[in-house]
Structure formats: structure tokens, C-alpha cells
Amino acid sequence: MTDTERTGAAQRIDVVVVGAGRMGQGIARAFLAAGMDVTLADVKETDEDRVRYRKAAEQQVIERLRPTGSDSDQVPQLVVCDRESAQSRLATADVVFEAVPEVIEVKRSILSWVDAHVAGDAVIASTTSTFLVTEIADLVEDPSRVLNAHWLNPADLMPLVEVSRSDRTDPAQVERMTELLRRIGKIPVVCGPAAGYIVPRLQALVMNEAARMVEEGVATATDIDLAVRAGLGTRFSVLGPLEFIDWGGGDILYYASRYLTAQLGDRFRAPAVVEDNMANRRRGLQDHTGFYEYDPESTAAYQAGRIREFEELLRLRGPELRADPVLSERPAPPPESDR
Numbered sequence: 001m002t003d004t005e006r007t008g009a010a011q012r013i014d015v016v017v018v019g020a021g022r023m024g025q026g027i028a029r030a031f032l033a034a035g036m037d038v039t040l041a042d043v044k045e046t047d048e049d050r051v052r053y054r055k056a057a058e059q060q061v062i063e064r065l066r067p068t069g070s071d072s073d074q075v076p077q078l079v080v081c082d083r084e085s086a087q088s089r090l091a092t093a094d095v096v097f098e099a100v101p102e103v104i105e106v107k108r109s110i111l112s113w114v115d116a117h118v119a120g121d122a123v124i125a126s127t128t129s130t131f132l133v134t135e136i137a138d139l140v141e142d143p144s145r146v147l148n149a150h151w152l153n154p155a156d157l158m159p160l161v162e163v164s165r166s167d168r169t170d171p172a173q174v175e176r177m178t179e180l181l182r183r184i185g186k187i188p189v190v191c192g193p194a195a196g197y198i199v200p201r202l203q204a205l206v207m208n209e210a211a212r213m214v215e216e217g218v219a220t221a222t223d224i225d226l227a228v229r230a231g232l233g234t235r236f237s238v239l240g241p242l243e244f245i246d247w248g249g250g251d252i253l254y255y256a257s258r259y260l261t262a263q264l265g266d267r268f269r270a271p272a273v274v275e276d277n278m279a280n281r282r283r284g285l286q287d288h289t290g291f292y293e294y295d296p297e298s299t300a301a302y303q304a305g306r307i308r309e310f311e312e313l314l315r316l317r318g319p320e321l322r323a324d325p326v327l328s329e330r331p332a333p334p335p336e337s338d339r
């Protein structure tokens with residue numbers, strides 16, 4: 001496809017998803033829901049009944065598809081194909097999402113196969129949760145067209161997609177990917193080749209700390225989950241964590257981190273930027289500067305806007321948060337002395 005064709009408002013973009021499992025199906029659904037055609041390629045070579053596998057994958061994509069957000073009357077087309085048919089699809093692809101298991105040998109073999117068949121100017125995106133884009137880039141001949149597109153699960157529902165690029169990724173390919181993601185209603189963020197992107201890195205700390213609290217008997221799993229849904233999660237869906245440092249006060253985080261470090265250990269130590277902001281009176285709203293700059297003239301309006309977002313969120317989510325828990329907890333094992 002030429003650049004002129006590509007820049008047209010309603011231009012067709014050939015999307016091929018390689019790997020028809022949980023993420024591949026979700027990604028396919030995200031494109032279909034936005035009114036775009038998609039090819040979902042099942043490329044595993046095996047004696048198993050892959051015809052049946054492909055039929056099941058197709059059924060799962062279609063069954064869970066919600067009404068399309070597109071204005072077009074045209075029904076988007078899903079093609080679920082095998083390795084052989086995928087080759088011709090790759091030859092005309094604009095964008096390829098690799099969604100095979102998180103095993104580097106499998107990624108290597110599939111990406112090298114993709115590389116051998118894909119159109120010369122297509123962008124190749126890995127959905128890997130862990131491998132750095134710098135490692136993925138080494139698996140194809142032209143690293144300038146490689147990036148990671150980390151969709152969150154469930155891929156069709158979660159708005160965020162983290163796009164991770166290496167120094168070798170062509171910025172134009174990053175732009176092309178973020179544009180495409182926006183076109184299907186996703187919210188892309190761009191990050192460098194650092195382990196854990198943004199979300200897995202943050203959520204691993206939260207999830208491990210929650211598990212640790214169960215282990216230590218601090219609270220029940222039900223109460224910890226409710227505390228996150230009604231507290232942390234509710235707040236962080238309106239105010240990002242850095243915005244909340246400024247909102248609540250960088251001084252509070254500075255003091256809290258010292259206390260928690262003394263009580264619970266080094267994993268709570270604040271980074272230098274928090275100490276530095278404290279020392280230089282960049283404590284957020286109160287100093288009109290912190291991680292963000294605040295114009296005193298418009299601060300009240302900004303705060304009122306965020307409060308309205310809270311109210312709207314609670315209007316929608318309040319009843320679910322107050323409902324009885326839907327899960328029953330696994331009873332804690334007896335103490336070792338009783339076993």
C-alpha cells in the first residue's frame with residue numbers, strides 16, 4: 001500500500017493477527033468491533049485437529065463480539081486461516097500482531113516465518129507481556145519496523161494499549177501504530193524498552209503486596225479486594241498516581257514512605273525525585289508545582305472537574321461496589337503447629 005493510499009481518511013488497513021488464542025481473539029474482536037476487517041492466523045504446526053481449533057476460535061470471536069462502534073453499514077470481515085493461507089495475507093499486510101505463547105523459541109520461529117512472508121513496509125508488533133522490544137527486534141531482519149503492542153486482557157474491552165519502542169524503531173512506525181489504535185477507539189501510550197511496560201510493572205507491585213497481606217493475616221482477601229475496588233481503583237481511574245502525589249501532597253508521600261520503609265522494609269523507599277521535590281518545595285497543588293505545573297488561576301476549576309468525574313464514576317459504579325461479594329474465599333490453611 002502506498003503512502004497516499006495510507007493517508008486517505010477511510011483507507012483500508014490490512015491487519016493480520018498471528019496466533020488465535022486468548023489475546024489473538026481479543027485483538028481480532030477489537031478490530032471487528034471498530035468496523036475493520038481482520039485476518040486471524042492459526043499457525044501452529046501440529047497433528048492436532050487444527051480445523052476444529054480454528055472453527056472454535058472463530059466462534060469465540062463472533063459470539064463475544066459486541067455491537068460495532070462503526071457508522072458504516074458494511075459488516076466487517078473476519079478470516080480465520082491456517083499457516084498456508086496466512087502467507088498470502090501477510091504479503092499484503094499493513095500491520096501484523098504476533099500473539100503466540102510467551103516462549104522465546106516460539107516467538108523466534110514465528111517472527112522469522114512472518115518476516116519471510118510479510119510485506120516490505122508492514123509494521124510488526126509483538127504482544128509479548130515480558131520480552132523487551134530490543135530482544136524482539138533482533139528476531140527480524142529490519143528492526144526499524146518492530147515494536148511491542150502490549151494489549152491488556154481482555155483486549156477488546158481494555159482501552160489501553162502500551163506501545164513500546166526501541167532506539168531502532170522508526171518513529172513513523174510508532175506513529176502509524178498509535179494512529180491505528182486510536183482509530184479503533186483504543187488509548188495508546190508509548191514507553192521505552194523497560195521491563196514491565198507501565199501497567200504490569202505497577203500492578204505486579206500491587207498484586208504481590210496484596211498477596212503478602214493475605215499471607216501475613218493483615219486482612220481477608222475479600223476486604224483487600226474491596227479496599228482496592230472501592231479505594232485505590234476508584235481513585236486511580238480518575239487521578240493517575242503521579243497526579244495524586246501532587247493532589248494529596250508530595251510531602252505526605254515523603255513522610256509515609258519513610259515510615260513504611262522503617263516498618264515494612266526497603267521496597268517502600270521513595271525514589272530520589274520524591275525527596276528532591278520535597279526539598280525544593282515542589283509538593284504539588286500547594287506549591288503550584290510538582291509532577292505537573294498548576295496555574296493558580298485555574299486550579300479550582302481543575303479540581304472541580306476531577307470531583308465531577310468522581311461523582312459520575314460513583315453514580316455508575318457505586319451499586320456494584322456496595323453489593324455483597326460474589327466470591328467465597330479459600331479457607332486459610334491451619335497453622336503448621338496444628339498439622
Ligand SMILES: NC(=O)C1=CN([C@@H]2O[C@H](COP(=O)(O)OP(=O)(O)OC[C@H]3O[C@@H](n4cnc5c(N)ncnc54)[C@H](O)[C@@H]3O)[C@@H](O)[C@H]2O)C=CC1
Pocket residue numbers: 019020021022023024042043044045098099100101102106110127128129130150151152153
Ligand atoms: N493471557 C494474557 O492475559 C495476556 C497475554 N499477553 C501476551 O500475549 C501473547 C499470547 O498470549 P495468549 O493469547 O494468552 O496465549 P494463548 O496460549 O491463549 O494463545 C497462543 C496461540 O498461539 C498458538 N501456538 C501455540 N504454540 C505455538 C507454536 N509453537 N507456534 C505457533 N503458534 C502456537 C496457540 O495455538 C494459540 O492459538 C503472549 O506473548 C502473552 O504474554 C499479553 C497480555 C495479557
Ligand SMILES: O=C(O)[C@@H](O)C(=O)[C@H](O)[C@@H](O)CO
Pocket residue numbers: 129151152153154199200203204
Ligand atoms: O495486564 C495485563 O492484562 C497483562 O499485562 C498481564 O496480565 C500480564 O500477563 C502480566 O502483567 C501478568 O502479571
